[in-house]
Amino acid sequence: MGVKFASKDKAIKAKSKSGQKGEKSFGWKLLIPVLAFFGFFNIVPTLWMLGLSFNDYKLISSNAPHYVGLSNYQSFLADQQVAHAVNRTFVFLAFAIIFQTTLGILIGVLFWRNDKLRGRRLALTLLFTPMVVTPVASALFWKLILDPNFGVGNYFLQIFGIAKIDVLTSQSLAFPTLLVVDTWMWTPFMALMTLAALGSVPKAELEAASIDRLPLFTVIKTVVWPHAKFILMLGILLRSIDAFKTMDLSLIMTDGGPGDKTELIALSLYRYAFKSFNLGYSSAISVFLLFIAISLTSIYLYVLNLKSRKEA
Amino acid sequence: MADDFMKPRRKSGPIKLSTVGAWLVSLIFFLPIAWIIGSALKPKQYVLNFPPKWIFVPTLSNITEAISYGNTAKYFLDSVIYSFTAVALAILISFLAAYSFSRFKPAGTDFLMFLLLSSRFVPAAALVIPFFQLYNLVHLQDSFLGLILFYTMFSIPFSVWILKGFIDGVSTKFDETGFVYGASRLHVMFKLILPQLRPGLVAAFVFNIIFVWNEFLFNFQLGGIHSYGIPVGLFTSITKDGHLDWSFVASIGTIYVLPLAITIFAFQKYLLVGLTFGTVRGEV
Known part of the structure; x- marks a missing residue:
């Protein structure tokens, strides 16, 4: 992408009703579904795992999980x-x-x-x-x-x-x-x-x-x-x-x-x-x-x- | 690929040694699978023969028996349902994200792409524990919805990577021309860009489906009797009726492996991009 394209791009963006700011937020909106999936099905389990690793938690024991540090x-x-x-x-x-x-x-x-x-x-x-x-x-x-x-x-x-x-x-x-x-x-x-x-x-x-x-x-x-x-x-x-x-x-x-x-x-x-x-x-x-x-x-x-x- | 520099000059004449070698290598690699297919076609009484019986009248009765036995058909049907639903959903939302990453390049694009890829590189055993607990908590275990949602996430990283690569390859002039003619963003995305991503879409679709079909651990731990798929069916086939029935195992294996081999034949040119999660493209 040369300078020529960049300037053309700007002109087009200026022309569009929403303007540059709207464009940017549209870019983020497109990410919402993937980010939601990633959050629920990756970040949450990973944090959960991290939390578990600091706890004593055995499914077969009747003790509730408790914090044991490292x-x-x-x-x-x-x-x-x-x-x-x-x-x-x-x-x-x-x-x-x-x-x-x-x-x-x-x-x-x-x-x-x-x-x-x-x-x-x-x-x-x-x-x-x-x-x-x-x-x-x-x-x-x-x-x-x-x-x-x-x-x-x-x-x-x-x-x-x-x-x-x-x-x-x-x-x-x-x-x-x-x-x-x-x-x-x-x-x-x-x-x-x-x-x-x-x-x-x-x-x-x-x-x-x-x-x-x-x-x-x-x-x-x-x-x-x-x-x-x-x-x-x-x-x-x-x-x-x-x-x-x-x-x-x-x-x-x-x-x-x-x-x-x-x-x-x-x-x-x-x-x-x-x-x-x-x-x-x-x-x-x-x-x-x-x-x-x-x-x-x-x-x-x-x-x-x-x-x-x-x-x- | 067509370069002649290391090749013998002559193309005609007797069959080249390297031709025989290449075919031989292929056959050797396929031999174990061929043996399984052969075992499935063998009449039951011969399957445990030692030395093995080489000449026999092939029969389809093992395979038809395996299909009608227990949950076999359901395992296959379940796998088809998960894979098609989850992959279609994953590709749709991955396309939105990939377009955004490619065209808007929001802050943190590289980091997000990195996180997506690394999430696919973590050993399944590491993540299955928290998933197991979370699914118990929200009552998603042994449910189609739970598995479909999981497999959607499972298919997203590869889909985003491959589609972003292909969108990067489409000139932004297409977008610009569209805007000049007054098209909306969505129109540009779905009517101008999407149709040009065909190879990427095909590769993402075919290989994600294979990956979902092949996924074992999550299906085994998050699923249950109502929602097991093919690999669990294979896994439990060794304990059919409490004893080992190799004709049955070989038959299920054959039903599983044949469509796969046909898929590899039909979509061979997508194999490279498929098995490198969309990071490497090229001819083979």
């Missing part, structure tokens, strides 16, 4: 089980991101180079379906496949001479299995982001590089990466946010077990709230998760701004 936060910080769950979640996140990004980039490049693939749309549909299936369904599907008695997964293991095994109750294999299923679900997403990232590289620059016969590594470093890095980063961030939220998958596949081997923080939180009904304490954990979500969103928007500045 005591929930103190027990949260001292809670070894929660600390383990948080650590485990970060380990899960790190491995998930590494596997999914690596595989996703490889698959993305494969499809990028095959943009005239016969039946490309169908192939991509098959590839992308796992990521839009709700984790509840994926978890059930894999439970059927991995069943120790009749699962087809064990059938394939037997072909390779490995005895039947129940991976979901195995001390050493349950967590890696969860990672494999998560990787199955989300590698397609990183492939999608890779395709988008590669698509954001200007064709003219690629053609120029091709005419100059630049070596592949130079092309990637000087032409592809400067454009592609933003969308790739956004993909990784979105995956981190989502991996941090992982709950349904471990709830259904392993229920956190065996022992606490697959207990991720979101699942612990769910358990504290709906199994032991300790609402005060679980609210303190919620506040912690909220804080992480807000931090990750800030980083996400920071990268998004870098991207749009680069494009402008």
Whole structure:
């Protein structure tokens, strides 16, 4: 929008009967429905949660909730089980991101180079379906496949001479299995982001590089990466946010077990709230998760701004 | 996308290795889902066979049985009702907000956009507790109204983000021309701007519906026997009649997954903008 438009805009606004002030208030009026929803369904629950976190409130005890200051936060910080769950979640996140990004980039490049693939749309549909299936369904599907008695997964293991095994109750294999299923679900997403990232590289620059016969590594470093890095980063961030939220998958596949081997923080939180009904304490954990979500969103928007500045 | 620089020069000739590779990768990723569909089509007596029975006469009886069993049909119907009502409402009011954010840029626009997005990034388990209590307080638990209102909020952040992005892409000249001809603001918004947002509207509609269909925890905790949707139906399918009936689970899974796969096929070009909450646009 140049100066010319701005002045034109002013002239038009002056012409309109309501004038500039009316216009501005109209802008606010348009926001009312969304703000009302946001207030009732987000601000209120969040403040409620904040309030609960300062109270001792257990649904199963007959005591009325009462103010206990920071005591929930103190027990949260001292809670070894929660600390383990948080650590485990970060380990899960790190491995998930590494596997999914690596595989996703490889698959993305494969499809990028095959943009005239016969039946490309169908192939991509098959590839992308796992990521839009709700984790509840994926978890059930894999439970059927991995069943120790009749699962087809064990059938394939037997072909390779490995005895039947129940991976979901195995001390050493349950967590890696969860990672494999998560990787199955989300590698397609990183492939999608890779395709988008590669698509954001200007064709003219690629053609120029091709005419100059630049070596592949130079092309990637000087032409592809400067454009592609933003969308790739956004993909990784979105995956981190989502991996941090992982709950349904471990709830259904392993229920956190065996022992606490697959207990991720979101699942612990769910358990504290709906199994032991300790609402005060679980609210303190919620506040912690909220804080992480807000931090990750800030980083996400920071990268998004870098991207749009680069494009402008 | 059409760049030739890293490609082999020749296009004709024998089938390229990378073509086979790409198809192979797709098939591998789809294999678990294909196995479930296969299990649903398998006559009941074969489903627990080990080694698995590969050759069988497919039957639809598991699927028809699953549809008529218990609440299955109702779960699906409920999910359709929630998703369409909530998403339509969310898109309408999100359009108003997105237009305001894009054209009036009221103070705090960036902050509000940030808050909206972050509200979608909070783990569901964190917010479900206060919702659970508030809903008990105002008697909205296990009600259609309660779930529709919740899913409307659930769909707003993505709708606002995607629609604002698309409105930003429509030149303000359209608004100005409209005013010159004496059109009202509302006329400009709904008659001049809205029709140009078609791809954004389609993406917002399709993907919000998928997100609502897929939402599990809130439906499970805020809903009840009268208002459960598909994911809860899937979740409770493992305890049908107190024992595990894999034909039934696979059948419900198939009824759930097939429309989804078809949707992905039909709306593939919106997948990117859909799964990035409207923040990234581009070709795939």
